Amino acid sequence: MSLSPYEKSASAQHISDEQELLALPPRTLQPELRRQIIEQSSDCIKLLDLNGHLLYMNRGGQQVMEIDDFSTCYSADWLSFWSGANLKLASNALATARNGGTATFEGEALTAKGTPKWWEVTVTPVLDAQDRLSHLLSISRDITERKRSQIALAEQARLGRLSLAISTALTQGTTLHAMLNGCTQALFKHLDAAFARIWILNEEQDILELQASSGLYTHLDGGHARIPMGAFKIGRIAQQREPILTNNVLEDEHIHEKEWAAREGMVAFAGYPLLIADRLIGVMALFARHPLSPSTLEAMATVANSIAVGIDRHQGEQARLHLLQMEQQARQAAEHAQQRVTTILESIGDAFFALDLHWNFTYLNAQSEILLQRQQSDLLGKSIWDEFPQAIGSLFYEQYHLAVNQQVSVSFEEFFAPLNCWFEVRAYPSSEGLSVYYHDINERKEIERERERLLELEQQKHNEAEVTIAVRNTFLSSVSHDLKTPLAAIKANLQLVQRRMRREPSENSNWITERLGAMERALTKMTGMIDDLLALSQLRASQPVVDGFMPLDLVPLLQAVVTEQQATTRRHNLLLTIDSKSLPISGNATRLDRMVTNLLGNAIKYSPDGGDISIEVTREQHDEQTWARIVLADQGIGIPAADLSHIFTPFQRASNVTDHIQGTGIGLASVAQVIEQHQGTIMVTSQEGQGSQFTILLPLLLEEQG
Amino acid sequence: MRTDEESVRMQLQQNAIEPQMVPQIDTYILVVDDDDNLCQAIQVVLEEEGFVVETALDGKEALEQVARQRPAMIVLDIGLPLLDGETVARELRARYGMTIPVMLMTVDAHVKEKAHRLKAVMGIGKPFEIEAFLTAVRQTLSSRRGKASMPSS
Numbered sequence: 065m066s067l068s069p070y071e072k073s074a075s076a077q078h079i080s081d082e083q084e085l086l087a088l089p090p091r092t093l094q095p096e097l098r099r100q101i102i103e104q105s106s107d108c109i110k111l112l113d114l115n116g117h118l119l120y121m122n123r124g125g126q127q128v129m130e131i132d133d134f135s136t137c138y139s140a141d142w143l144s145f146w147s148g149a150n151l152k153l154a155s156n157a158l159a160t161a162r163n164g165g166t167a168t169f170e171g172e173a174l175t176a177k178g179t180p181k182w183w184e185v186t187v188t189p190v191l192d193a194q195d196r197l198s199h200l201l202s203i204s205r206d207i208t209e210r211k212r213s214q215i216a217l218a219e220q221a222r223l224g225r226l227s228l229a230i231s232t233a234l235t236q237g238t239t240l241h242a243m244l245n246g247c248t249q250a251l252f253k254h255l256d257a258a259f260a261r262i263w264i265l266n267e268e269q270d271i272l273e274l275q276a277s278s279g280l281y282t283h284l285d286g287g288h289a290r291i292p293m294g295a296f297k298i299g300r301i302a303q304q305r306e307p308i309l310t311n312n313v314l315e316d317e318h319i320h321e322k323e324w325a326a327r328e329g330m331v332a333f334a335g336y337p338l339l340i341a342d343r344l345i346g347v348m349a350l351f352a353r354h355p356l357s358p359s360t361l362e363a364m365a366t367v368a369n370s371i372a373v374g375i376d377r378h379q380g381e382q383a384r385l386h387l388l389q390m391e392q393q394a395r396q397a398a399e400h401a402q403q404r405v406t407t408i409l410e411s412i413g414d415a416f417f418a419l420d421l422h423w424n425f426t427y428l429n430a431q432s433e434i435l436l437q438r439q440q441s442d443l444l445g446k447s448i449w450d451e452f453p454q455a456i457g458s459l460f461y462e463q464y465h466l467a468v469n470q471q472v473s474v475s476f477e478e479f480f481a482p483l484n485c486w487f488e489v490r491a492y493p494s495s496e497g498l499s500v501y502y503h504d505i506n507e508r509k510e511i512e513r514e515r516e517r518l519l520e521l522e523q524q525k526h527n528e529a530e531v532t533i534a535v536r537n538t539f540l541s542s543v544s545h546d547l548k549t550p551l552a553a554i555k556a557n558l559q560l561v562q563r564r565m566r567r568e569p570s571e572n573s574n575w576i577t578e579r580l581g582a583m584e585r586a587l588t589k590m591t592g593m594i595d596d597l598l599a600l601s602q603l604r605a606s607q608p609v610v611d612g613f614m615p616l617d618l619v620p621l622l623q624a625v626v627t628e629q630q631a632t633t634r635r636h637n638l639l640l641t642i643d644s645k646s647l648p649i650s651g652n653a654t655r656l657d658r659m660v661t662n663l664l665g666n667a668i669k670y671s672p673d674g675g676d677i678s679i680e681v682t683r684e685q686h687d688e689q690t691w692a693r694i695v696l697a698d699q700g701i702g703i704p705a706a707d708l709s710h711i712f713t714p715f716q717r718a719s720n721v722t723d724h725i726q727g728t729g730i731g732l733a734s735v736a737q738v739i740e741q742h743q744g745t746i747m748v749t750s751q752e753g754q755g756s757q758f759t760i761l762l763p764l765l766l767e768e769q770g
Numbered sequence: 771m772r773t774d775e776e777s778v779r780m781q782l783q784q785n786a787i788e789p790q791m792v793p794q795i796d797t798y799i800l801v802v803d804d805d806d807n808l809c810q811a812i813q814v815v816l817e818e819e820g821f822v823v824e825t826a827l828d829g830k831e832a833l834e835q836v837a838r839q840r841p842a843m844i845v846l847d848i849g850l851p852l853l854d855g856e857t858v859a860r861e862l863r864a865r866y867g868m869t870i871p872v873m874l875m876t877v878d879a880h881v882k883e884k885a886h887r888l889k890a891v892m893g894i895g896k897p898f899e900i901e902a903f904l905t906a907v908r909q910t911l912s913s914r915r916g917k918a919s920m921p922s923s
Contacts, residue, residue, distance in 0.1 A: 545849065548877035552896035553807035559900040560811050563818070591897060654880050 130175035182211035223363040226254035234374030244276035252279035260350035336368035540601035618647035635674030671700030829853025
């Protein structure tokens with residue numbers, strides 16, 4: 065039985081069973097028939113009182129509403145079936161009907177058993193016999209099937225747009241970032257996601273790097289910017305190469321940020337590995353505030369595949385581009401190098417020319433044109449020996465032939481008379497001929513000549529000075545020798561007289577002996593001064609260092625000198641302590657004797673008030689060598705700190721002795737020289753007014769064992 | 771100078787007398803120094819000590835004197851005219867072996883080294899103390915006595 069919408073609508077107004085309904089017009093059908101039609105209609109037909117309370121529902125209606133027992137629903141508020149936006153629609157429809165209008169809307173409501181269904185609802189007023197509003201009639205038709213296919217269509221369209229947007233992003237993005245940003249934008253927009261993100265695997269570090277983020281969060285440097293493989297749900301998706309999908313994030317075991325998800329109203333999460341075959345490219349994921357349908361997840365799976373392919377292709381292209389760039393750079397570098405060689409050849413101060421195997425010029429730079437005083441165009445293709453015939457047989461000729469024949473590089477300096485120029489030349493043979501680098505060294509030659517002249521002059525002056533010194537030394541030496549001879553005669557005769565005076569005393573003997581003593585003291589002083597002069601003449605004489613060196617023992621030498629020096633004074637106590645029985649040394653006894661005598665003489669001379677003079681000799685071992693340490697300490701006038709550094713310099717005397725103690729300033733210089741000749745060292749410490757301390761180290765001979 | 775020295779040496783060789791022919795007197799000392807003042811003083815001192823003393827003022831004279839009369843020892847200066855002390859010492863050794871001990875006397879600082887090199891028994895630096903000089907003379911003589919029994923040459 066098919067009924068037109070009109071007939072159905074009209075018949076709906078004739079309902080039996082209930083008193084009120086039986087009275088309803090029109091009366092074109094038998095009441096029983098009308099009742100049957102109404103009862104069996106698959107539309108849900110309800111009679112409501114003016115407050116919207118349910119009074120009647122046809123049996124077909126009870127079936128679609130999945131109501132087993134209508135009595136439980138009787139007088140229920142019709143609006144309570146609705147919720148949300150639908151409640152508003154239903155409420156508006158009731159109001160319209162109360163005002164005598166007819167309202168129609170589509171809305172979703174649950175059946176009694178909780179099945180969600182879509183309804184097309186019409187609410188109309190019902191009038192009594194006096195045309196007064198008595199009831200409201202609501203007819204709801206189950207349009208769930210239609211609605212579902214509509215939604216599916218819409219979703220298909222939406223997923224189609226998503227795919228389009230993704231492929232657009234993948235093909236038109238110029239950079240990886242632009243590509244992926246386009247993808248997350250598309251996911252965000254077309255899937256109504258809260259936010260969408262894409263990570264790419266950094267294979268070297270095994271870390272997922274966030275590359276794009278759209279929607280609620282767009283930063284790329286947050287907590288999830290770098291996710292190690294296996295960490296969080298993203299890392300797990302990557303590691304297991306399996307998607308994680310849920311429409312119930314608050315319950316799902318994989319979602320850890322539950323508090324955040326609840327606060328933000330997140331409902332769904334979908335995360336996909338981006339794979340090409342088994343190779344992981346990255347991870348794509350989104351959160352949504354609404355459930356994701358199976359077709360959405362399916363679409364996302366496809367999208368994930370496209371994105372993976374897109375990224376891979378991009379990376380491949382990047383690599384290819386990179387190779388291309390490298391190739392181009394290499395080509396440019398080669399071109400630059402070529403240019404640079406030319407530039408260098410032109411700009412180097414060196415002149416350069418190249419000859420082929422027939423001695424013809426193949427190249428010459430600008431500097432060459434200047435030095436050879438010829439134009440490039442004059443020389444190219446012409447033989448060097450034709451153009452510079454004067455060079456034949458010269459050193460240039462010999463060396464160039466040597467270089468080519470022996471295949472060796474040559475370098476030389478030569479004067480080329482025709483050009484009036486000194487050249488420094490380096491020539492390198494090759495399979496193509498000879499490369500010649502050269503430059504003008506006239507200036508350098510001039511300087512060299514000048515320097516040689518100066519050196520010669522200096523050498524001459526030096527030699528003159530040497531001669532002068534030698535003459536002086538010879539003079540000093542012979543003068544002091546000559547002076548000593550008469551001194552010896554004076555002294556011998558003086559002592560002869562003294563002996564005679566002792567043997568044959570007279571009344572004047574004492575007086576005469578005294579005067580002779582004074583003369584003898586003066587004589588001794590003069591002898592000392594002559595000795596100093598002799599020492600000076602020998603100081604500069606370049607006698608061999610080891611002249612007269614022989615093994616000797618320092619112990620008896622020191623004892624002898626101390627005894628000798630003690631004999632000259634009664635006011636000083638010379639205290640010699642030696643910790644060894646013998647101190648063997650290779651040396652010159654005379655010089656060592658003179659050295660110690662000099663030092664002790666100084667100690668006595670510069671301790672005018674007398675006192676102890678200690679000479680402590682110890683043996684010590686260091687630097688794989690045995691040394692004699694001689695420490696000579698007096699309690700004399702000392703040496704001013706300012707003079708300490710130069711007391712070993714000839715003719716330098718300490719400032720506190722120059723006026724009142726005689727000396728030539730030779731002694732310590734000679735001491736230092738003797739010690740140096742014996743490979744030893746001397747050090748001095750002194751406190752003015754308290755005394756001086758000289759420390760001498762002399763290397764000893766190895767003592768024979770056994 | 772050199773030609774002088776050479777001619778003197780030639781003469782000496784021509785006039786060479788067999789050493790054994792001349793007797794040696796134990797108390798005779800020849801003093802050789804070009805400074806007459808020193809020679810005289812030494813002569814006086816040595817004569818006071820009982821020695822017979824002759825003096826020579828140059829090397830040539832010294833060798834001639836020795837040839838005439840061999841001394842018990844020679845006090846020899848280094849710096850001498852005509853023939854220097856070193857040459858004289860070598861000549862003496864060449865002619866008479868070690869029979870005439872030499873006591874070297876010099877203003878040179880390296881007197882001991884020189885004495886050693888010239889095989890002189892002693893060396894003394896000028897100027898000297900008379901007592902030290904006499905001690906050296908006695909030591910020189912005693913060395914000869916120690917070797918007196920040895921055959922000469």
